[in-house]
Amino acid sequence: MSPALRLVLFDVDGTLVDSQGAIVSAMTASFQAQSLPVPDRTEILSIVGLSLPHAMARLAPDKSDQEQSALVAGYKQAYHTQRLEQGAASSPLYPGAREVIEALHVKPEVLLGVATGKSQRGLDALLEAHGLERYFITRQVADHHPSKPHPSMIETAMAETGASAAQTVMVGDTSFDMEMAVAAKVTAIGVSWGYHDRSALSAAHQVIDGFEHLPETLANIWD
Structure with missing residues (x-):
């Protein structure tokens, strides 16, 4: 199986x-x-x-x-x-981001996506600049959705990939990301290195302090 x-x-x-x-x-x-x-x-x-x-x-x-x-x-x-x-x-990757993306990408059961307030043009340029175009199968941007924390981005990503809410995790640094995840009924993982204080991530199911902790956190959630 x-x-x-x-x-x-x-x-x-x-x-x-x-x-x-x-x-x-x-x-x-x-x-x-x-x-x-x-x-x-x-x-x-x-x-x-x-x-x-x-x-x-x-x-x-x-x-x-x-x-x-x-x-x-x-x-x-x-x-x-x-x-x-x-x-x-102009927008460097955080330490460990590329390594974790690559490690998740090689797992056949794991699909990766983006849900961002960026425009389509801005996201595509960023992914190209970092050589990350091939990793994200679904890309949800501000051009096509209501602003976060509306759940539209996550709901569309799930529809595009066939994933259920129970199979989906949202990783983000702001209260808007966590509230969007809750609205979409998916698991919310907050990151402490971003632009909202850790105290603002109260809706998160878990908060991590480094990219190296994400694979284990995902394993614990799904297992």
């Missing part, structure tokens, strides 16, 4: 890659271009994971829809420019 299907979904920013420098820089450029006060670093990182319109609504709640849309456009342009200039260096 073949092993049961497993689906592991990863958030990207703050989970797979450390993109905080690029995010803060692009957000700073966007606000400065509109002659607006720049939110502080902690405030900017608190919205990572949300789709950009939702993020801007939180960072500039007193601004009109038109002004918020201009901030979104400015952020996209600044981030894209940085990525072209710096390549993979």
